[in-house]
Amino acid sequence: MKRAIPVLVLSAVGLIPVWRYEPSLGTATTESATSASTPSAAAGSGNTVVKGSTVQTEKGPVQVEVTFQGSRITAVKMLQQPNHPQTTAAVPKLIAETLEAQSTDIDAVSGATITSDGYKESLQAAIDANAKAAASSSASPSASAAAQAQPVDGPTVNTDKGPVQVQVTFEGDKIASVKMLQQPNHPQTTAAVPKLIAETLDAQSADIDTVSGATITSDGYRESLQAAIDAKGA
Secondary structure, X not given: OOOHHHHHHHHHHHHHHHHOOOOOOOOOOXXXXXXXXXXXXXXXXXXXXXXXXXXXXXXXXXXXXXXXXXXXXXXXXXXXXXXXXXXXXXXXXXXXXXXXXXXXXXXXXXXXXXXXXXXXXXXXXXXXXXXXXXXXXHOOHHHHHHHOOEEEEOOOEEEOOEEEEEEEEEEOOEEEEEEEEEOOOOHHHHHHHHHHHHHHHHHOOOOOOOOOOOHHHHHHHHHHHHHHHXXXXX
């Protein structure tokens, strides 16, 4: 029993180097655990804040939060980083280079290659998310204009052929479309209406020609149209 004690002590001492071992800085093996967040506006600043993807590295997770003003990077904040002196020293250099380069085209910091690679991957995900949101936002004015479309009904004009009434849809001051709410049930009117509408969209006013063979309908159309235009401007 007395001989067993020194053997156990030596075994424990022999394990100490194993417990204190840290992986050497080699080629980074990274994997995005989560995708970048949806861009959100920073309250009252006009800036957009985007969280980059969380990148799992050999040293630990790396994640950045990027503040954009339009497409310009104005700030970078580390949300997650390895608890390591070399990482702590590297982060300010990575951020400074990012603000200067305005991209991920920056050098890895010597001694913190793994963290640098994870940083750049998370940063690129944030940049991509911001660019995607900007592209989507630039495509939205047409949808916004459609949402702001304003239909105005012209008055009913009683003609010898029957009642005529138009509905005009405006997008801002522009006449976007014209719809017949009432019209005479007559072949010449049916043939004339598309011509009247096409001329209206082209002229953007009631200053259009009478359609031959449908003079009465044309006059009633212009009267109802002009009243709708006047009502929109009132």
